[in-house]
Amino acid sequence: MRSTSEIITHFRETVGDVPPGLTGASTTVAGSRLYLFGGSLAGGSDRKLSSDLYALDLDLWKWEKIIPAMGEHAPPARYSHTLDFWRNHLVLYGGLGEQSSSKRTEVLNDVRLFNLTTRRWLRPSRIFHASTVPKARHLHLSCISVDKLFVLGGKDSSGDELEEVCVYDLVKKEWIQIQPQLPKLKATCALVATSQWYVRTPPQDIDHPDTPMPLRYSERATSKSPCDMYLYQGNSGQTLDVFSSSSNGKIAKKSTHHTAQLPSFHSPCGAVLGNSLILAGNHPIDGMNQTFSIWTFDTNTTKSVCIDTGDVFQHGSWTHGFLWEVHNKFVVFGKRGEPLGDPSGETVLNWDAVVVVDLEALGIYQPPVLKLSTAAQKLGLKSLAGSHHTDFDFICDDGRRIPCSRKTIFDRWPWLLDQHTRLSSTEASVKHQKRTELTITKTTLTSSQSYPVTMALLQYFYSLTLGTALQRAPAVLSHLLLISTEYYIPHLRALVTHAMHLALTELTADGIFEIAAACGCRSLQIRYVFFTWHPHLQHGSRLVSGRSGYTGREK
Structure with a gap:
């Protein structure tokens, strides 16, 4: 070993x-x-x-x-x-x-x-x-x-x-x-x-x-x-x-x-x-x-x-x-x-x-930048919850629809804008078959993800942060990391990785390792290795301070 x-x-x-x-x-x-x-x-x-x-x-x-x-x-x-x-x-x-x-x-x-x-x-x-x-x-x-x-x-x-x-x-x-x-x-x-x-x-x-x-x-x-x-x-x-x-x-x-x-x-x-x-x-x-x-x-x-x-x-x-x-x-x-x-x-x-x-x-890294002020984040989430100015729907795996603003989503997800622009008048939809399946039409995006994950994704696009309890749930974070990796949302990927570093516990460690491996997040994988190989380090031992995110010999 x-x-x-x-x-x-x-x-x-x-x-x-x-x-x-x-x-x-x-x-x-x-x-x-x-x-x-x-x-x-x-x-x-x-x-x-x-x-x-x-x-x-x-x-x-x-x-x-x-x-x-x-x-x-x-x-x-x-x-x-x-x-x-x-x-x-x-x-x-x-x-x-x-x-x-x-x-x-x-x-x-x-x-x-x-x-x-x-x-x-x-x-x-x-x-x-x-x-x-x-x-x-x-x-x-x-x-x-x-x-x-x-x-x-x-x-x-x-x-x-x-x-x-x-x-x-x-x-x-x-x-x-x-x-x-x-x-x-x-x-x-x-x-x-x-x-x-x-x-x-x-x-x-x-x-x-x-x-x-x-x-x-x-x-x-x-x-x-x-x-x-x-x-x-x-x-x-x-x-x-x-x-x-x-x-x-x-x-x-x-x-x-x-x-x-x-x-x-x-x-x-x-x-x-x-x-x-x-x-x-x-x-x-x-x-x-x-x-x-x-x-x-x-x-x-x-x-x-x-x-x-x-x-x-x-x-x-x-x-x-x-x-x-x-x-x-x-x-x-x-x-x-x-x-x-x-x-x-x-x-x-x-x-x-x-x-x-x-x-x-x-655990030593530069956190992601803040894209919107706290007030703007709250306003965005309020707009999503109130279905203001909606002209596009995200459809979940159970058929439920979440209405949203196409401009808001397209401005903050260039990949989706590019895919939507490629739709011709004769092409009704385009389908992407990855671990998360997406089907895009002129007015909808149908996802193979659940309602909570889809809502958490939309909350990100409206607030450009991970500030809700739903978004920070470990299972939801894993799916957001997968979506951001497969469909080119780099800021979301950075935020999820940041949140996962902070959320690493005995209960979440195995799940974080598996999704980090699937998404190529090597640093997060190694962090898991330190966490599981040296469980005593979680409590600030002499060799490594797990709480403050260091490894080495503390003098």
Whole structure:
């Protein structure tokens, strides 16, 4: 029998234009593609800098070397820079590069944008206010919060540490803030991360106490309400500072956590997913050896937990990880059988292979977004119950009809609209024979599902949530997962999966596993395995906290 650590991880080799081993390169993720720029070629006696841009298709694990469209705005080669993603653009800042004339190394201070659609580097922005332009730097940290690039620390041309936070407005294309209030930080032992999403929990409906607890949902951060930033430092006692930022870019420390449980990572990487900060990197396990590990920090409970990945990182060189947010997975780059560093002592980043860690299987994921306000949800359900503006019928397996608005359903179920549009004047109906049979005519949809399931489906289309007791019944959830999978309702599928994660109990576990297997919900299947293999973990044991959704070794 496979161990649980083996189930949540899998190894893949990458193909295509695989980049060479590099030091000082930087990456960022946009959807299901990872982008890599620059770095210094590893292994040579002389430092050779790169200005190459690569993209990795995370669905195919195939690298592509991008040749930018013709133009004179390509940035110079560099290393020890940062790369972020913003509104279909890569955002490149700083680093150490070569002067075009003398080829001597210089510290850079440019903010450069690459358009992912046109594959062009944009013209550098003009500087209007010299007083707000920070010093050139390398070995710094950066992150993007809404429309602002935050640059923390770094080293200047003299090698001195810079104790400041600099803010660049990506819309206005100008520096707007220099805040000299940051303690010294060592970038090779530090990490900054933020999210573009809040996780919200709607209040219980006090007028209807019999309704289930509303599902948590994701809400996009705004310029007026950006998410917190998390700064981890592991060079002088592990600390985690939490900062808030205002609309003008100023940051203020909210709290400090002394996280002695966390190891002192070298070149840490990580990101925020849901209510968890993911931290990963190499750290010493004895006087001679290092190992790569992945930890989570619960931003609500402030508990740190190590994810049990078995011995997958015990062999070879594993150095750089990133969050694949759209699939709730953490991916670690490396190479089996390779040493960790190059002759210069710097960490070599290899791109030949990856280990993929399924975070959703541990209950760590980004909840679905809220499509309608609570008031709009109630109004929609009231309209359905009152049969307002109806011109279409859903017919159940027992012949009962539920009248509804064709426009409401078609606007929220594009697949059905497409099928209905294909009906010609001579074709009376179209039938789909899957596990749920559907027959579509001009004015009806006949389903092989029961009245409760059909009503729950219509309640979803009218409210775009799962807020009623009927919808949250375990048997109904199973049928909704099947329908949403077979007939292309992705938001409903995400909501049902979310609800099933929360509804996992001894009574529902077997049913959830069976329907998850039938619908290809692998993460939900693995969650069931943890639940049934380790029933004692449901009560918050030392090894795994089933209640908070973690697995690993809690320190």
